Amino acid sequence: MELYKKLVSKLINIIALSTILIIVVFFGVINHDKIWTPELEDPILEWNPYDLVLNNSDVPNEVKEGFLLLDSSSIYMGPLNKDPKLRYSGNNLSCTNCHLNGGTKSGAAPWFGIIDRFPQFSGRSNKVGTLFERINGCMERSMNGKAFPKNASQMKKMIAYIEWLDYGIPKLNSKKISGYPSIEIPFKAVDKKVGEEIYLRECVVCHGKNGEGILYQDSKKGYQYPPLWGNDTYNDGAGMNRVLTAAAFIKNNMPYLQASWENPKLSDEEAYHVAGYINSFPRPSKKNKEMDYPDKKLKPISTPYGPWSDNFSSEQHKYGPYPPMIEYYKKTFGIKKSK
8 A cells, every 4th residue: 555655656746747847848948939039039120211210209300301302302302392493303203213112122222331332433433432422423314403512401411311221220121232133144135025025014004104104193292103214214324224234123123012132023034125125215315424434444334325445336235135245344354244
């Protein structure tokens, strides 16, 4: 009888210890997940300009005003501004049509870290330039307008916003991919017919059959989706008028809200053909663009206007094929071209 009691007692102790061990392991696993799950440990913010910028009492007014200049450019510094003296951009695009999500989207030329990258050398002017000069270059080309004068308050506000991105919302993006990630360049010229087919399938809903874009219902707000050709878009001196630059932007960002640099929808070749199709149409002409790139061998090979440091045709510079040109610059000048 005494032996039986001892066996029962040991069995009870074993069951109790096992139960405690199971509970400890169970809660340990739960707590381990809570500690190490990245989503809980280090959340990445969603881009919401109202919550993060405009309605955020911690954001300086200068930064908010800079955001509005960049995000609603046609209203605050373009044709829709009521004061003609404040109209610096010549079209109704916004800077954030290319620098998506307020300049925060990876693969869409985000503005993170750009303050630290200037001054930097510019092949277009063949000298070291400031961020002020770089923005003015966009004003004269992508915005088809005029440069801001020195000490312009608008420029100070825009730079204040760009600078704020680096310290105001550091967790907005987990991977800050600068510029437009390059595509694998096809060994063929642009096929505009193929480009048209892709455009009608993927782009026409937002940008219109004739590339005219779509205005907001309240047209005083400008474009909901920007025009891609015609009189109210970037001029022929803009970087986006180069097929390889446009193709990289399209591949990593379009169709809008359907593609990213991590999960593109179009192939490299599809982006290439549709970029050529878009840039085959008329657009405003940039004055004195032949003065760009004083050192002509630094000129991007897909720049559609001369002069160049080679004997390739203007047609080939505009539509490719580009690999023979890439090989030429590598052998002749030791320069590796990618755009």
